[in-house]
Amino acid sequence: MTEPEMYDVAVIGCGPAGLSAALNAAVRRKKVVLFGGEFCVSKINRSPRVDNFLGRPGVTGEALHREFVAHVRKFNIPMVNKRVINVFPEAEGFGLAIKDRVYRARTVILTVGMAVARMLEGEEGLVGRGVSYCATCDGPLFRGKTVAIIDYTKEGIEEATYMAGFCSWIYYVCMHTEPPQFEQDNIELLKGLKPVRILGADGTVKALELDKRIVAVEGVFIFREAFPPQDLVPGLELEGNHIKVSRALETNIPGIFAAGDCTGKPYQLAKSVGEGQVAALNAVAYLDSAGSK
Numbered sequence: 001m002t003e004p005e006m007y008d009v010a011v012i013g014c015g016p017a018g019l020s021a022a023l024n025a026a027v028r029r030k031k032v033v034l035f036g037g038e039f040c041v042s043k044i045n046r047s048p049r050v051d052n053f054l055g056r057p058g059v060t061g062e063a064l065h066r067e068f069v070a071h072v073r074k075f076n077i078p079m080v081n082k083r084v085i086n087v088f089p090e091a092e093g094f095g096l097a098i099k100d101r102v103y104r105a106r107t108v109i110l111t112v113g114m115a116v117a118r119m120l121e122g123e124e125g126l127v128g129r130g131v132s133y134c135a136t137c138d139g140p141l142f143r144g145k146t147v148a149i150i151d152y153t154k155e156g157i158e159e160a161t162y163m164a165g166f167c168s169w170i171y172y173v174c175m176h177t178e179p180p181q182f183e184q185d186n187i188e189l190l191k192g193l194k195p196v197r198i199l200g201a202d203g204t205v206k207a208l209e210l211d212k213r214i215v216a217v218e219g220v221f222i223f224r225e226a227f228p229p230q231d232l233v234p235g236l237e238l239e240g241n242h243i244k245v246s247r248a249l250e251t252n253i254p255g256i257f258a259a260g261d262c263t264g265k266p267y268q269l270a271k272s273v274g275e276g277q278v279a280a281l282n283a284v285a286y287l288d289s290a291g292s293k
Helices: 016-027 061-073 135-142 155-163 269-291
Strands: 006-012 032-035 086-090 093-097 102-110 146-151 169-174 187-191 195-201 204-210 213-216 219-223 256-258
Touching: 006 016, 006 093, 006 269, 016 032, 016 061, 016 102, 016 269, 102 269, 135 155, 135 219, 146 155, 146 213, 155 169, 155 219, 169 204, 204 219, 256 269
Parallel strands: 006 032, 006 102, 102 256, 146 169, 146 219, 169 187
Antiparallel strands: 086 093, 093 102, 195 204, 204 213
């Protein structure tokens, strides 16, 4: 089997911080790959008017983001429209697992947006014990069982279809505005219901409580625009809901940097763009230092 291609810098997230980081690493002649997709659409896209970005008064967020992407594309940076499921250490850097393959990179820059502001009650204590954020990773563990999929992003539509092939019953809790139509007869669409808490007993998931109903389940899969960064990178140190970084935007894991809203307030465009550049420059310095040893 051919070894996966090795990149110098992998950037996870396609918002302003991620685009800035990818661009600045590429300008320094590093081999860069950028991961992004529907799950990481930036808040800037939804801003009807931006007045505090220097030199561009009154620009729409959508137009500004289009310009950012066009700038990055001029450097022929690969943009992978997939969610990174897990980042894990390797002998020469890191492996980045997506749904159907693994990428490799010597350094990683996390620009995953603001971490989940508030988990569901009961969620945090049941992660890995019935609560999951990846059907490809954990779905087969629930063969023949009943699960709930809480979908804020539409990503859960494909995952529900996949899991219907081996789960006995799936409750699909639609939290976006376009409820899907499933052909499988073991998927029940729940719309207009708000998840309240995940109920557990003996250390495992037993039920999902909605505002008007409780469903007995053995697993809960949650698809949000952002998910806990420590689930993406095991061992990553946090401060509250944010990734803990140094002034150089280094995390506690050597070779992994973070930038943008995921590092904390202020949640501002200029801060994200600036931190993306700083993280990239320090990732480049890290690579150059390692290469000189």
